[in-house]
Amino acid sequence: MNLPQTIESExxxxxxxxxxxxxxxxxASARYAADPKLFATDLCWIQNQNNQKIEKWQPWPxxxxxxxxxxxxxxxxxxxxxxxxxxxxxxxxxxWTATFGETAKCLMLSQGQTEAQDLLSKVAFIHDNLxxxxxxxxxxxxxxxxxxxxxxxxxxxxPSTDKAGHGFQGTLVTRDELARHEEAxxxxxxxxxxxxxxxxxxxxxxDDPTNYFGEKTExxxxxPQTTLYKYPSGVELYTNPTKPGQCLVFLAWDxxxxxxxxLTLDEWWDSRIIPRYTAAEIEEQFPKYITDVFKASLVRxxxxxxxxxxxxxxxxxxxxxxxxxxxxNVVRVYKPxxxxxxxxxFTDPSDGIGDPFVTGVMDxxxxxxxxxxxxxxxxxxxxxxHDYLVREYNKATNTYEYTGSVGGTMWKVLENLNTPNQxxxxxxxxxxxxxxxxxxxxxxxxxxxxxxxxxxIAKRQIVCHDREFMQQSKMVTRDKTIDGREKIGTDxxxxxxxxxxxxxxxxxxxxxxxxxxQMKCYSYK
Numbered sequence: 001m002n003l004p005q006t007i008e009s010e011x012x013x014x015x016x017x018x019x020x021x022x023x024x025x026x027x028a029s030a031r032y033a034a035d036p037k038l039f040a041t042d043l044c045w046i047q048n049q050n051n052q053k054i055e056k057w058q059p060w061p062x063x064x065x066x067x068x069x070x071x072x073x074x075x076x077x078x079x080x081x082x083x084x085x086x087x088x089x090x091x092x093x094x095x096w097t098a099t100f101g102e103t104a105k106c107l108m109l110s111q112g113q114t115e116a117q118d119l120l121s122k123v124a125f126i127h128d129n130l131x132x133x134x135x136x137x138x139x140x141x142x143x144x145x146x147x148x149x150x151x152x153x154x155x156x157x158x159p160s161t162d163k164a165g166h167g168f169q170g171t172l173v174t175r176d177e178l179a180r181h182e183e184a185x186x187x188x189x190x191x192x193x194x195x196x197x198x199x200x201x202x203x204x205x206x207d208d209p210t211n212y213f214g215e216k217t218e219x220x221x222x223x224p225q226t227t228l229y230k231y232p233s234g235v236e237l238y239t240n241p242t243k244p245g246q247c248l249v250f251l252a253w254d255x256x257x258x259x260x261x262x263l264t265l266d267e268w269w270d271s272r273i274i275p276r277y278t279a280a281e282i283e284e285q286f287p288k289y290i291t292d293v294f295k296a297s298l299v300r301x302x303x304x305x306x307x308x309x310x311x312x313x314x315x316x317x318x319x320x321x322x323x324x325x326x327x328x329n330v331v332r333v334y335k336p337x338x339x340x341x342x343x344x345x346f347t348d349p350s351d352g353i354g355d356p357f358v359t360g361v362m363d364x365x366x367x368x369x370x371x372x373x374x375x376x377x378x379x380x381x382x383x384x385x386h387d388y389l390v391r392e393y394n395k396a397t398n399t400y401e402y403t404g405s406v407g408g409t410m411w412k413v414l415e416n417l418n419t420p421n422q423x424x425x426x427x428x429x430x431x432x433x434x435x436x437x438x439x440x441x442x443x444x445x446x447x448x449x450x451x452x453x454x455x456x457i458a459k460r461q462i463v464c465h466d467r468e469f470m471q472q473s474k475m476v477t478r479d480k481t482i483d484g485r486e487k488i489g490t491d492x493x494x495x496x497x498x499x500x501x502x503x504x505x506x507x508x509x510x511x512x513x514x515x516x517x518q519m520k521c522y523s524y525k
Contacts, residue, residue: 025133032134033100036093037067045129046088046122051261054129061233062255063089069237070199074245077217078201079293081253082285090174090199091122097172098146098153099136105170106155107196109187111180113159119176120146120157160187170196179205184212204293206284218294220248222471224317224332236290253286294471302450302476304458311457315467324392327385330377334465335363335370343370343396344512346439346504347386348497349410352378358501359386361393364512367456368463369505374498379406383413390419397508399423401500402438411438423508430511439504449503450476456506469498 032039037059044057063085070076070093080086094106110116123146127135136148146155160181173191178184179202191198202213220226226240226248234255238248259268273286287293291309318332325331337343342364350357359382361371371393373385390398399422400410414422414437425436428444441449456462457473464470476496 029100029134032096036071036096037064039096040067040089040092043130043134044092044126046085047125057088057092058085060085060255060257062231062235062251065231065233065235066249066251067093069235069247069249070197073197073247075198075247076200077213077220077246077248078199078251079213079217079248079290080201080203080251081255081287082203083259084251084253084256086201086251087119087176088122088126090176090201091119092126094155094172094174095123095126098148098155099134101153101171102149104153104172105196106172107170107174107191107194108155108157109160109173109175109181109191110157111160111177111182115177116144116157116159119174120144120155123155123157160184169194172197172199174199174201176201178202179208179211179213181212188212204284204287206280214293217248218471220246221290221294222468224467250290252288254288291474294474301474302478303454303473305474307457307460308470308473310460311462311464311470312467314463314465315470316465318465324371325388327373327381330375331371331373331385331389332466333371335368337370337393339394341365341394342512343393344505344508345386345390345393345396345398346501346508347382347398347400347410348501348504349379349382349386349400349406350377350497351406351409352376352381355497357382358497359389360501360505361389361396362505362509364509366463367461367509369465369502372466374468379409380413383410383417383419386410387414387417387419390421395420397421397423397512399425399437399439399504399508401441401504403440403442407438423511426507426511439507441500441504449507450499452510453499453503453506462502462506464502466498469502472496472498473502 032043040057040063041059045054046057047053048055066078066086066089078086090108094108097106098104108116108119110119127138127146136153138146138148144156144158146157147153160175160178161183173194173196175181175184175187175191175198178200181187200213200216205211205214208214220240220243221238223240223242225242226238229237229239231237234252236250236252238250240246254265257265259265260272263271273282277285283292291312316334318326318334319336321333321336323336324333326333343361344364345359345361347359348357353376356374356376357379359373360369362369371389373389377385386398386400390396398419400414401407402411402425422437423439425433425439427433428448439445473496476499
């Protein structure tokens with residue numbers, strides 16, 4: 001990295017004059033003001049808690065890439081492994097912003113008062129070790145605020161409450177370990193109006209699967225248009241054209257080139273992590289892949305994880321076409337219908353409130369989901385889309401989840417539309433429930449159809465292009481009820497509508513009626 005240009009004395013024995021020193025400092029200040037990476041690399045010292053030493057900040061490639069990303073985007077979600085030095089990095093960036101911003105206002109929010117004070121102490125330590133010409137006088141340096149330049153630039157650190165940051169108008173907001181902020185959702189409303197750059201930073205929190213940070217990062221990751229760019233350093237950057245100015249960053253545990261002096265990463269892992277952490281804690285605090293975060297614990301996962309990982313290779317955007325109505329991009333078409341081909345269609349309906357509906361169309365021969373549809377639509381609209389796809393795909397054999405009032409309404413809608421080729425309802429033993437349509441998928445039915453789906457996934461019999469299915473499947477767990485019976489669910493308080501849809505599709509596939517065939521013999525003379 002290039003160092004700032006300086007003025008050298010004409011004689012090696014003659015010291016620089018005050019004027020020459022001033023010029024050098026002004027040049028250096030301008031260079032550091034323009035480049036936070038140069039500022040961090042040349043000037044910043046940190047406290048290494050692993051060896052209890054004061055050390056120069058290390059410009060590891062993944063940290064330099066992260067600085068560039070933070071500079072480029074307005075809302076940055078950083079999903080990280082533990083002990084990567086990210087808290088020190090954000091402390092450096094906050095100090096850099098306050099030092100070179102005439103009236104910069106920075107706010108750092110942590111899960112509690114102790115954690116907030118720890119962040120602010122990092123800022124103060126870095127400031128205390130700057131060269132004197134950059135060490136601006138502090139007006140205030142206490143447990144809540146660090147103020148520079150006669151109170152014009154300020155860094156505040158507060159515990160995360162529902163009103164923390166309310167009315168704040170500033171430059172940079174950092175919310176550290178956000179997955180553990182009890183008031184993260186309400187607090188976002190307080191700080192989002194400030195117009196400041198927002199860094200949302202945390203390790204995973206599987207003890208509270210409904211936490212705000214987990215929901216937002218998983219939602220961003222699962223968006224169909226989200227794309228990945230992986231830096232040579234290993235940093236994973238996820239962006240989405242529908243969310244300009246926003247990004248998701250994943251930092252794996254092995255990005256840091258060294259963890260403990262004298263030990264390789266593998267030796268550190270074997271001696272410091274394996275003996276000290278449970279399997280669940282390792283999955284949470286030291287993920288190697290982003291999918292390690294967005295899945296149930298491997299110990300309790302219902303579906304075979306590696307098979308779901310392999311299915312991820314088939315994820316792709318819908319095809320561009322004009323023949324099939326997409327209902328304003330609610331319908332996704334991956335392959336158009338082929339004349340003479342047999343298809344099946346299943347819908348997990350919705351009333352447009354809470355959970356979305358999901359419809360899938362599968363090629364009976366290949367097991368490929370050739371079209372899907374999802375969105376927050378009223379049930380009459382859901383029935384219309386279901387009926388339309390059934391007819392477009394050669395009058396596909398079809399049914400839907402019949403549970404509660406939504407299922408009853410779906411039945412009426414399809415009756416009014418005279419939807420063709422509806423499959424009969426099946427009992428748990430597979431026998432037809434005469435005179436009834438729609439499919440129950442609760443209780444014993446649920447255990448049965450999920451078991452069939454698990455087998456199909458493990459045997460790689462299904463091809464799906466929608467990332468949502470794989471991600472929801474990774475969250476499905478198996479547990480035991482009080483009486484010892486198997487229970488299927490998710491750690492997160494969320495539905496798994498994509499999984500329900502696929503389970504219904506696979507039951508249709510299982511009981512697809514065999515068509516009549518003819519064999520003719522010809523004699524050629």
